[in-house]
Amino acid sequence: MRLTALIAPLCLALATLGAQPAMAQSGQPAGEDVVISEGVLRDLPIAIAPFQGPRGQEIAQVISANLERSGFFDPIDPAAFIQQNPGVDVEPQFAQWTQINAQTLLVGQVNVDGDGRLRVNFRLWDTVQQTQLLGFQFTSTPENWRRVAHKISDAVYQRLTGELGYFDTRIVFVAEDGRGPNRTTRLGVMDQDGFNPSYLPATDAIVMTPRFSSTHQRVTYMALGEDYTRIYLLDLETGRQESLGEFEGVVFAPRFSPDGRRIAFSLERGGNSDIYVMTLQGRQLTRLTSDPGIDTSPSFSPDGSRIVFNSDRGGRPRLYVMNADGSGQRPISSGSGNYHTPVWSPCGDMIAFTKQQGGRFHIGVMNASGGGERILSSSYYQEGPTWAPNGRYLMFFRGEAGESPHLWITDVTGRILRPAPYGGAASDPAWSPLLDPPAADFGGAVGASGGSCLAAGG
Structure with missing residues (x-):
């Protein structure tokens, strides 16, 4: 289908x-x-x-x-x-x-x-x-x-x-099959309760990090081929798919701006990774960071004025915030461990993240200013939180040693923690906005x- x-x-x-x-x-x-x-x-x-x-x-x-x-x-x-x-x-x-x-x-x-x-x-x-x-x-x-x-x-x-x-929302995710060199991936979309899944055909490329637009049913994602990386746009209503173009370097971690008019992503050139923004109309490319460290995983605040991202410029991966034009870059995470995959809450008050510490991976949230950090879930391996549109629930993927990853759900209190209602192997979930106002x-x-x-x- x-x-x-x-x-x-x-x-x-x-x-x-x-x-x-x-x-x-x-x-x-x-x-x-x-x-x-x-x-x-x-x-x-x-x-x-x-x-x-x-x-x-x-x-x-x-x-x-x-x-x-x-x-x-x-x-x-x-x-x-x-x-x-x-x-x-x-x-x-x-x-x-x-x-x-x-x-x-x-x-x-x-x-x-x-x-x-x-x-x-x-x-x-x-x-x-x-x-x-x-x-x-x-x-x-x-x-x-x-x-x-x-x-x-x-x-x-x-x-x-x-x-x-x-509840009237969808999840886009990466459906996985096989392990190691035999692993194949394809893009999938389902209702938030796991029903009505449909998929793009599998290709030789590995698909990663699909993300919904907040303005309509469009998805951006990354495809990793044998000798290329590309960022694609997919319109779920029409089925039309297009590439953002060819880049000199490796592109990854794309995400829409709140108005749906721009894509923020990382571009690696010569061993250095920086964050760029591209307009979808006109394809104008703007570089936002120029630090010698690895800057990646940009996520806009709901009002579009700021971007949270991950950088190891201080010696280990931490979370940073900057203005949408790249100015005012400053760290916000202060705990120990390595921070990854930040994503701003649709409410604007919190940032979810993945944290690696003590030989385990943790899903947590902190205030947008960086305080009030709390861990919601810990496991052998888990990553990639995504927010429900009401800002209370989070979905992420988790895998145990030697097992394929699966989707899980928690809430901002950590009181709820359960597998998502989709039984197949999956990673990189992203929650859609409400389908109707x-x-x-x-x-x-x-x-x-x-x-x-x-x-x-x-």
């Missing part, structure tokens, strides 16, 4: 459900909000009833799996439900849900319109306050039912945590604390 086969843009019609007489106005909380905060030690019990209608049970299962993986929610086993088949157009029997400790309840209905499109209505209830927290309708083509489930997951997550959701009407729980700039409006 071609990589672009499942990347076509999707139009999802969104409408607020009209409130029934006994219900609170759709999308508007009544009574006290359900609030999830950083200090919660127990996940929020939520009942997700099988949606009625075609694909309804599958949609509910996808939502349940998404919310459970977030680490904030504890979906209740449907076998424990007392009220069966709650309808979307009537109030639930609240006492029967609080009896099984369900603090929130999600119900839905799937219908097929005359043109064959799916119309999915859903409502989210606070069973303790007996009020409706959310009510919306999505319409989509039948083959995109999973995306509808992801968007409902985003709506529920945002309403109950106060943070932007991250979030609906402002999803609201947010006032007072929810993310520990960083994770709020839905931030």
Whole structure:
């Protein structure tokens, strides 16, 4: 299957459900909000009833799996439900849900319109306050039912945590096969939950470090051939692929600027590696660093004003920050060990990194100013963190001795650490932005604390 086969843009019609007489106005909380905060030690019990209608049970299962993986929610086993088949157009029997400790309840209905499109209505209830927290309708083509489930997951997550959701996203990664000289790689894209993977055909080149543009569905990546290195641009919607051109030297570690108009990368010439920026229109090349050390892995701040990068100019690899024009270069990491692969949070407040120390590799985060460093995961080998668009979750790849690497997920607290839901050997993941802008009407729980700039409006 071609990589672009499942990347076509999707139009999802969104409408607020009209409130029934006994219900609170759709999308508007009544009574006290359900609030999830950083200090919660127990996940929020939520009942997700099988949606009625075609694909309804599958949609509910996808939502349940998404919310459970977030680490904030504890979906209740449907076998424990007392009220069966709650309808979307009537109030639930609240006492029967609080009896099984369900603090929130999600119900839905799937219908097929005359043109064959799916119309999915859903409502989210606070069973303790007996009020409706959310009510919306999505319409989509039948083959995109999973995306509808992801968007409902985003709506529920945002309403109950106060943070932007991250479920309606994709991951681009390097799919691997074989080891050592027999290793082959190809570019892959999948939904964030591991479903719908598609791949570019494998070639003789080794593909590395794919990265999403923040403005649309474009990817840049590096291809390492027997006698060349190239940086490519790939449009996932059209399948069009182009090279940035031929360079005198070895190019690596490309990454888009936040506005999608430039690519920052490293260029090695004569044993010295420096950071350059190239405009995509006009292909104008600007050199940003000129230190005799190895400067690599540039990553822009979300506002595009600064770049964090890795350099060994001080004797060992550390993290440095400079202005986007190359001025004001200064170190920000102060701990022991060797720092690599920095990447700026989409919120702008933190930088994730790989650190090599004590014979192990560590995934960590620090404040954008360099303080507050904390390690989230340690292993025999792991590298390449990438941020979810809400700035809370990180994906990276990990491998044990003699084993192929696999994708893992953690969060900024380190409380969540688990394999990503993709079973194949893979490396170099990169998280896409949200595929569609979030609906402002999803609201947010006032007072929810993310520990960083994770709020839905931030």
